[in-house]
Amino acid sequence: MPSPKRIGMIDFGLFSPKDIRKVSVCKVIWPDTYDDDGFPYSKGLMDPSLGVIDPGLRCKTCGQKSGDCPGHFGHIDLAKPVIHVGFTRLIRKLLRVTCRACGRLLLEPQEIEKFSALEEDPFSAEVVSEKDIKKERSCPHCNEQQLKVNFEKPTTFMEVYVDDGRKVEHKLTPADIRARLERIPSDDLRILGIDASVARPEWTILTVLPVPPVTMRPSIILENGQRSEDDLTHKLVDIIRINQRFKENQDAGAPQLIIEDLWELLQYHVTTYMDNEVAGCPPARHRSGRPLKTISQRLKGKDGRFRGSLSGKRVNFSARTVISPDPNLSVSEVGVPLAIANEMSVPVRVTSHNIEEVRSIVMVGPERPTLRDPCGANYVIRPDKRRIRLHGGSGPLDNRETVAQMIEVGWTIDRQLRDGDIVLFNRQPSLHRMSIMSHRIKIMGDKTFRLNPAVCPPYNADFDGDEMNMHVPQTEEARAEAYLLASVQENILSPRFGGPIIGGIHDHISGIFLLTHMPKWHTKAEVLYLLKHTNIEYLPKPGKIEDGIAYWTNKQVFSLILPKGLNMVYRATSCKNCNECKRELCERDAYIRIEDGELITGTIDKKSVGAFDGAIMNRIIRQHGLERARQYIDDMTQLSIRSIMLIGFSFGIDDEDLSRTEYAQIRDLLDEAEVDVEKRISIYTNGQLEPMPGRTAEETLEMQIMQVLGKARDRTGDIAGRHLGLGNSAVVMAVSGARGSMLNLTQMAGCIGQQSVRGERIVRGYEGRTLPHFKKYDQGAGAHGFIRNSYKSGINPTEFFFHAIGGREGLVDTAVRTSQSGYLQRRLINALQDLKVAYDGTVRTTGGRILQFNYGEDGTDPTKSAFGDPVDVKGIIESVLKEEV
Amino acid sequence: MGTRLNVLMHDMVPKHQIMENEEVSKLLSDYNITIEQLPKIYHDDPIVKAVEALPGTVLRITRKSHTAGEAESYRLVVRRPKK
Numbered sequence A: 001m002p003s004p005k006r007i008g009m010i011d012f013g014l015f016s017p018k019d020i021r022k023v024s025v026c027k028v029i030w031p032d033t034y035d036d037d038g039f040p041y042s043k044g045l046m047d048p049s050l051g052v053i054d055p056g057l058r059c060k061t062c063g064q065k066s067g068d069c070p071g072h073f074g075h076i077d078l079a080k081p082v083i084h085v086g087f088t089r090l091i092r093k094l095l096r097v098t099c100r101a102c103g104r105l106l107l108e109p110q111e112i113e114k115f116s117a118l119e120e121d122p123f124s125a126e127v128v129s130e131k132d133i134k135k136e137r138s139c140p141h142c143n144e145q146q147l148k149v150n151f152e153k154p155t156t157f158m159e160v161y162v163d164d165g166r167k168v169e170h171k172l173t174p175a176d177i178r179a180r181l182e183r184i185p186s187d188d189l190r191i192l193g194i195d196a197s198v199a200r201p202e203w204t205i206l207t208v209l210p211v212p213p214v215t216m217r218p219s220i221i222l223e224n225g226q227r228s229e230d231d232l233t234h235k236l237v238d239i240i241r242i243n244q245r246f247k248e249n250q251d252a253g254a255p256q257l258i259i260e261d262l263w264e265l266l267q268y269h270v271t272t273y274m275d276n277e278v279a280g281c282p283p284a285r286h287r288s289g290r291p292l293k294t295i296s297q298r299l300k301g302k303d304g305r306f307r308g309s310l311s312g313k314r315v316n317f318s319a320r321t322v323i324s325p326d327p328n329l330s331v332s333e334v335g336v337p338l339a340i341a342n343e344m345s346v347p348v349r350v351t352s353h354n355i356e357e358v359r360s361i362v363m364v365g366p367e368r369p370t371l372r373d374p375c376g377a378n379y380v381i382r383p384d385k386r387r388i389r390l391h392g393g394s395g396p397l398d399n400r401e402t403v404a405q406m407i408e409v410g411w412t413i414d415r416q417l418r419d420g421d422i423v424l425f426n427r428q429p430s431l432h433r434m435s436i437m438s439h440r441i442k443i444m445g446d447k448t449f450r451l452n453p454a455v456c457p458p459y460n461a462d463f464d465g466d467e468m469n470m471h472v473p474q475t476e477e478a479r480a481e482a483y484l485l486a487s488v489q490e491n492i493l494s495p496r497f498g499g500p501i502i503g504g505i506h507d508h509i510s511g512i513f514l515l516t517h518m519p520k521w522h523t524k525a526e527v528l529y530l531l532k533h534t535n536i537e538y539l540p541k542p543g544k545i546e547d548g549i550a551y552w553t554n555k556q557v558f559s560l561i562l563p564k565g566l567n568m569v570y571r572a573t574s575c576k577n578c579n580e581c582k583r584e585l586c587e588r589d590a591y592i593r594i595e596d597g598e599l600i601t602g603t604i605d606k607k608s609v610g611a612f613d614g615a616i617m618n619r620i621i622r623q624h625g626l627e628r629a630r631q632y633i634d635d636m637t638q639l640s641i642r643s644i645m646l647i648g649f650s651f652g653i654d655d656e657d658l659s660r661t662e663y664a665q666i667r668d669l670l671d672e673a674e675v676d677v678e679k680r681i682s683i684y685t686n687g688q689l690e691p692m693p694g695r696t697a698e699e700t701l702e703m704q705i706m707q708v709l710g711k712a713r714d715r716t717g718d719i720a721g722r723h724l725g726l727g728n729s730a731v732v733m734a735v736s737g738a739r740g741s742m743l744n745l746t747q748m749a750g751c752i753g754q755q756s757v758r759g760e761r762i763v764r765g766y767e768g769r770t771l772p773h774f775k776k777y778d779q780g781a782g783a784h785g786f787i788r789n790s791y792k793s794g795i796n797p798t799e800f801f802f803h804a805i806g807g808r809e810g811l812v813d814t815a816v817r818t819s820q821s822g823y824l825q826r827r828l829i830n831a832l833q834d835l836k837v838a839y840d841g842t843v844r845t846t847g848g849r850i851l852q853f854n855y856g857e858d859g860t861d862p863t864k865s866a867f868g869d870p871v872d873v874k875g876i877i878e879s880v881l882k883e884e885v
Numbered sequence B: 001m002g003t004r005l006n007v008l009m010h011d012m013v014p015k016h017q018i019m020e021n022e023e024v025s026k027l028l029s030d031y032n033i034t035i036e037q038l039p040k041i042y043h044d045d046p047i048v049k050a051v052e053a054l055p056g057t058v059l060r061i062t063r064k065s066h067t068a069g070e071a072e073s074y075r076l077v078v079r080r081p082k083k
Helices: A019-025 A085-097 A111-120 A176-183 A186-188 A231-251 A255-276 A296-300 A305-310 A338-343 A355-366 A401-404 A451-457 A476-486 A507-516 A525-531 A554-559 A615-624 A626-647 A662-683 A697-723 A729-736 A743-749 A797-832 A874-880 B020-029 B046-051
Strands: A073-083 A148-152 A156-163 A166-172 A205-211 A316-327 A333-337 A345-349 A376-379 A388-389 A414-415 A422-426 A434-444 A449-451 A467-471 A521-523 A542-548 A551-553 A570-571 A591-595 A598-603 A849-853 B013-017 B040-042 B057-065 B069-078
Touching: A019 A205, A019 A551, A073 A085, A073 A231, A073 A255, A085 A148, A085 A156, A085 A176, A085 A255, A148 A376, A166 A176, A176 A205, A231 A255, A255 A296, A296 A305, A316 A338, A333 A338, A333 A422, A338 A434, A345 A376, A345 A551, A355 A376, A355 A401, A422 A476, A422 A591, A434 A449, A434 A476, A449 A451, A449 A467, A451 A507, A451 A626, A507 A626, A507 A729, A521 A525, A521 A554, A525 A551, A525 A626, A551 A554, A570 A615, A570 A874, A591 A615, A615 A626, A615 A874, A662 A697, A697 A743, A874 B013, B013 B020, B013 B046, B020 B057
Parallel strands: A316 A449, A333 A434, B040 B069
Antiparallel strands: A073 A205, A148 A156, A156 A166, A316 A467, A333 A449, A345 A414, A376 A388, A376 A414, A422 A434, A422 A467, A521 A551, A542 A551, A570 A591, A591 A598, B013 B057, B057 B069
């Protein structure tokens, strides 16, 4: 290996005309590529000395084959100098700070002295800027009267002088500008921040244009045999064509007007060749009307050279497919289709200890017939790095037996994946570290990756067609790192808020709620069914024996998956925060008391087991460690799925039905509300409405109407909620926190309510009204987007229209938010990506500069903290006292 | 002309103290850094002007912290470079 070298310094400079000619191997003068026979024109843009792109040919300059030859630059001698668009701002600055006659900096000698002195100071990066030049009218060195220099995008410079009291603009040609820049002494450039030994300012005006090698702009041959040239080649053709015409006209002594026109045309072509998106310059287009992709466009943006080609990484040993749920897997497992497992491999070194096992793997070959068969191998690698592909079947290619006999210690085989291998699993966008976690694989049939729904929250995955990626670590170190740092159990706690991010979702919460809500009794058969897939070793003593039949309580069943020694007292999601808590006697069973791993009272719901909450899990992690927590998740999800299956859970359209009395109540209530709205409107039109402080009468009216209608909607929800008890599945989901809210239920059964745009009633549409169905200037509820129907009862056409308006706003908001937060995230990551916490607790950059003297000012790792606090004092007291604190 | 705003009196401005040379060298050796690796503050920052610190001095900033109650930080005063 070559020894590492340290870079001493880097100079950034300009390519001088001399340098350009020095690297050039060919002066290009022919504005065409290939002749009719398909041979490149000599001195044309595809001159063979510029490099080779056709396979088999050798480069005329370096003699290497296509692929080895890097290509060689040529050059074009421009008839007249042109400005390089990339430097217009520098040129403008230099023209404004230097004398138009002698080229000296427009500063008094002592001022120059001052700036030169500052330059010696290593702490200061000060250079002379345009602002430092006082609007002096004459040069302190040669007393020349200075003129104002105007700049017009993209490349025009003009001097302004006063003639007979009128301002006259005089255009500077690139040649004039170049002459002025040439006059600036190198010493004066130093305090402008320019090192003249590598970047003379006149080099920003091109007199000779480098022609990039053909390897940089290869032509492609279309299916019909036609050649299609690269955009850069097209642009260069334009430049040469104009340049040649310019030269001819010049030699023929054409009138000044024609010369100027050609000069401007040449400037345009060179400008768009550099950058085809300059402001104030129409982009050069392809024949088809598509703007050309020139040099600047190749580098810029997401798919440009930097972000797209250089920072972008591609990998081997990766797989991608659709994901689907499998609640029978552990959260730390991932189901991998056999087809993928057969294709991907792990290298295994042959040693004297495993040679027999390796032989048997090789004997299986590349085709593993069924899921249960032992894994095979795809390649055998000899010590000289030669690969032998294994072939199976019974054809003539079958080499399994011969290769198995050849194998010796020191060889390597590419073994196929098998159950228990560690892989990294990822879902984009990878916004936090839990987006890539390591799982152990389980080979399965069919074509999708399978994962436990409980790991969906960290990946933010669902199963509506999401795809995920899998990567197979290839070395022992990589596997160890993946397991120890990135495994699912290591990532149960989120560094975002110091609580568990993995936990029950949807049916897990509904299921565990149905199981544990209110005391219930289960027979042995039921208990065993519920706990079928959990890791329990024995059943506790039955809670009661009636008529010789043993019964266990539902709380006992849940307690079986809790570790011993767990003490917790808290309130569930279903707690209504009553003014006076009845504690254990709560009629909603929302007061949870766990003593020594035994659920005494309370209903387990989102607060206890849900992802992002998971109070029980949090405590288990602190007391019993991550491995026990992982087991608890597996047991909990299994138990909850079994209980929801035992009890049964479904929801249909008739679950939203109310009885006739409720419908009458809702109707009366909404009528009342609309009458109330009309009353307020009439108070307003009579001018008797007292405006609220800081608001106009109209605003006050609007607020009152919104308030009245909002309250009415909520009250229909109360009426519906009173009728639909916990026997209703939607209520169960809303109360337990599994999915949906009472508002959703209100809208389904009671009243959809006010639709809004930007938080206000809908006012857009025709003059004085939203739709032609209403009277002009009708302020009423229905005319401005109040929907009094429910989703069940169905909505009428005007209501439907308002609903679509409100819905559209929601969609637009989401679309805007995602793009904005994505960019915000990108900027944050770019700013923070190389920071690390050093061993002394300081946060440092790669250069060792300190950003924080103690990480987070308290040196606490959020994943090891209790929701942000370094020590979970409350939790410790609670678990000792077994009482709420 | 109203009374000039004194940033030192403002509730949101944390305490800034100029550190002695010995303190600075102890700080640098404690963290094993050169003075350039400290966070910076510009010489024309209102608080720097108020405590009359010159470029090259180090300020000790004691501020209230959400996480630690009170946290200390240090900043090197540097001249603001022109645009």
